[in-house]
Amino acid sequence: MTELTRRALLGAAAAASAAAVMPNATQAAAPPAGSQAAGWYRYKVGTIEVTVVTDGANTFKFTDTHVLNKTRAELNAALEAAYYPKDLMTTPYNPIVVNTGGKLIVFDTGTSEAAFANSKGRTGQFQTNLKAAGIDRNAIDMVVISHFHGDHINGLLTPDNKPAFANAEILVPSVEWKYFMDDGEMSRAPKGRMETVFKNLRRVFDALGRKVTQYDAGKEIAPGVTSVATPGHTPGHQSFVLASGNSKVFVQGDVTHVPWVFVRNPGWHGFYDQDGPMAETTRRKVYDMLAAERMQIQGFHYPFPSLGHVEKSGSGYREIPVPWNPTI
Amino acid sequence: MTELTRRALLGAAAAASAAAVMPNATQAAAPPAGSQAAGWYRYKVGTIEVTVVTDGANTFKFTDTHVLNKTRAELNAALEAAYYPKDLMTTPYNPIVVNTGGKLIVFDTGTSEAAFANSKGRTGQFQTNLKAAGIDRNAIDMVVISHFHGDHINGLLTPDNKPAFANAEILVPSVEWKYFMDDGEMSRAPKGRMETVFKNLRRVFDALGRKVTQYDAGKEIAPGVTSVATPGHTPGHQSFVLASGNSKVFVQGDVTHVPWVFVRNPGWHGFYDQDGPMAETTRRKVYDMLAAERMQIQGFHYPFPSLGHVEKSGSGYREIPVPWNPTI
Numbered sequence: 001m002t003e004l005t006r007r008a009l010l011g012a013a014a015a016a017s018a019a020a021v022m023p024n025a026t027q028a029a030a031p032p033a034g035s036q037a038a039g040w041y042r043y044k045v046g047t048i049e050v051t052v053v054t055d056g057a058n059t060f061k062f063t064d065t066h067v068l069n070k071t072r073a074e075l076n077a078a079l080e081a082a083y084y085p086k087d088l089m090t091t092p093y094n095p096i097v098v099n100t101g102g103k104l105i106v107f108d109t110g111t112s113e114a115a116f117a118n119s120k121g122r123t124g125q126f127q128t129n130l131k132a133a134g135i136d137r138n139a140i141d142m143v144v145i146s147h148f149h150g151d152h153i154n155g156l157l158t159p160d161n162k163p164a165f166a167n168a169e170i171l172v173p174s175v176e177w178k179y180f181m182d183d184g185e186m187s188r189a190p191k192g193r194m195e196t197v198f199k200n201l202r203r204v205f206d207a208l209g210r211k212v213t214q215y216d217a218g219k220e221i222a223p224g225v226t227s228v229a230t231p232g233h234t235p236g237h238q239s240f241v242l243a244s245g246n247s248k249v250f251v252q253g254d255v256t257h258v259p260w261v262f263v264r265n266p267g268w269h270g271f272y273d274q275d276g277p278m279a280e281t282t283r284r285k286v287y288d289m290l291a292a293e294r295m296q297i298q299g300f301h302y303p304f305p306s307l308g309h310v311e312k313s314g315s316g317y318r319e320i321p322v323p324w325n326p327t328i
Numbered sequence: 329m330t331e332l333t334r335r336a337l338l339g340a341a342a343a344a345s346a347a348a349v350m351p352n353a354t355q356a357a358a359p360p361a362g363s364q365a366a367g368w369y370r371y372k373v374g375t376i377e378v379t380v381v382t383d384g385a386n387t388f389k390f391t392d393t394h395v396l397n398k399t400r401a402e403l404n405a406a407l408e409a410a411y412y413p414k415d416l417m418t419t420p421y422n423p424i425v426v427n428t429g430g431k432l433i434v435f436d437t438g439t440s441e442a443a444f445a446n447s448k449g450r451t452g453q454f455q456t457n458l459k460a461a462g463i464d465r466n467a468i469d470m471v472v473i474s475h476f477h478g479d480h481i482n483g484l485l486t487p488d489n490k491p492a493f494a495n496a497e498i499l500v501p502s503v504e505w506k507y508f509m510d511d512g513e514m515s516r517a518p519k520g521r522m523e524t525v526f527k528n529l530r531r532v533f534d535a536l537g538r539k540v541t542q543y544d545a546g547k548e549i550a551p552g553v554t555s556v557a558t559p560g561h562t563p564g565h566q567s568f569v570l571a572s573g574n575s576k577v578f579v580q581g582d583v584t585h586v587p588w589v590f591v592r593n594p595g596w597h598g599f600y601d602q603d604g605p606m607a608e609t610t611r612r613k614v615y616d617m618l619a620a621e622r623m624q625i626q627g628f629h630y631p632f633p634s635l636g637h638v639e640k641s642g643s644g645y646r647e648i649p650v651p652w653n654p655t656i
Contacts (some may be wrong), residue, residue, distance in 0.1 A: 030432045030467040032377045033370065037461070037654045040365050050358045056654045083622065083637050083648065092651070104358045122655055133365070138357040140435030294411065303651030309411050320411065321649055323420070327383045327450055328364045 040133035041305035046244025052305040055093035055110025056123035062089045068269045082260035094306040100223045105142045109155025140165040146253030147237040148201045161207045174214035176236025232279025251298045259319040366460035369633035374572025380633040383421035383438025384451035390417045396597045422634040428551045428655045433470045437483025468493040474581030475565040476529045502542035502566025543605035560607030587647040
């Protein structure tokens, strides 16, 4: 009894498409708004309050060695399967702010306010969105860094190289600090990207007078917040378990980069994994656990608001976003 | 070389959990915020600007006949597979506002401002979020109704039964109007829920002096907006294709109710489908088309912001949310 046919649907759409390019005799009273909603989202883990505060997302043309053990064609096939355009990699950056009741903690800092202009506003949004979320940067008690790549640490500084969180203790992984602050390691690092990583983190931490607190893996670094060693992406890379009551969330840092590529294909080695095989081993262990426990994951490079479940799928995994809750 | 083990992860989480219930010696300077971000999100379809404006989401205990041709146990299994708690159905309500360049159009209206207090703020959020999105309700040129269920039409009225969109033309499906405004049909309708539907729509449209414009299926009802007959959920139920340039989005209304049940199981007949078999036929035709065309879908009962792709999966389909774009 339905009138719906493929021809009717596509024919209708074609007619509409043609009509849309014709000049309109009348204009709407309201012009297009052109602006996006402030990028923050709040949820609870027991009594812990988490606010996801996006730093934005950028899109790059990728090189033939973006995934070291796969070809451009294979990466493009993965992108097409996930409804992304070919030859372009979109990367979201999503720090979180955790209120434990005892501490107000930022986890990773995004690309920095200075990146806003350079990216034409696509990234460097963290401080603006933090303010929109009603959080005063000066009320931050602690900043916890998962690892020393620029998109996680650059936001520690304002554009004039002052501390972005004036009253916060800065926590850094002890293994990461020992490795990356070693000038011998820097001198032995490959030129190019790795050298840039070493130099950039000196730029950031020197501006802070190297005033940081080192933390170890497997420690409760704040009430309900436990660090977990997840090496490979960098030598001292850390993840975190937030736990309160019966609720837990795994804050993964960069155990995977964007999920539509590296969760679905955990054996693919992105160029940003310093030790690809170790990163893969860590990734599979973490994701096997998350899938078995049905534990929620908060992923820095997942699309905002970056909270999901993971399940086994084929030879890899699939991320299932947690649905947006319009209340808290 | 990794220290990560299942025992370490779960042990750490257990330790953290125990710690979290201990009283904290120090309190954070910042109290928990407790508030959620305003629920709106903007994207473009060619030159058309779409603003998704959530009305909220509510959660109900469901009856044994929630899905007429499946048991409670089968529905609970589907919910568990989608990481929802058993015996509870969460229903998001997500109207959209479309700026065609010629018209500013609301598609469906949500549960109404009056529902805000009744639901303790879980629904009835549309007007608040519309304002947060920078859209003046009095600038709305047109309201297009997909079908006559309360969660789509009740927001046409303010709590004191005045027009919620003072300057808007109200468009209703001609088949829907003919069927539901027929007092003979009302007299023959089953008592209980169906009778309530008939009475409620008279309440709403009588308050508007029955001043509506009827529209037919397969027509361009505004520049770039074409109606498509998708009957079954109700006799005159309509969907819409938004088309501009090379871009298209299918605005489905209630071709499916919540996707994690009825997209994944298109043969399941929710009690709200007036003609279950016809609704299923429509659903399969639409979703086969969307999957084949890789066309985006905007779903009223999808989780905010309710934009996705669909693909075939097993004997049904799977919805793939379009990732949040922090810019527009």
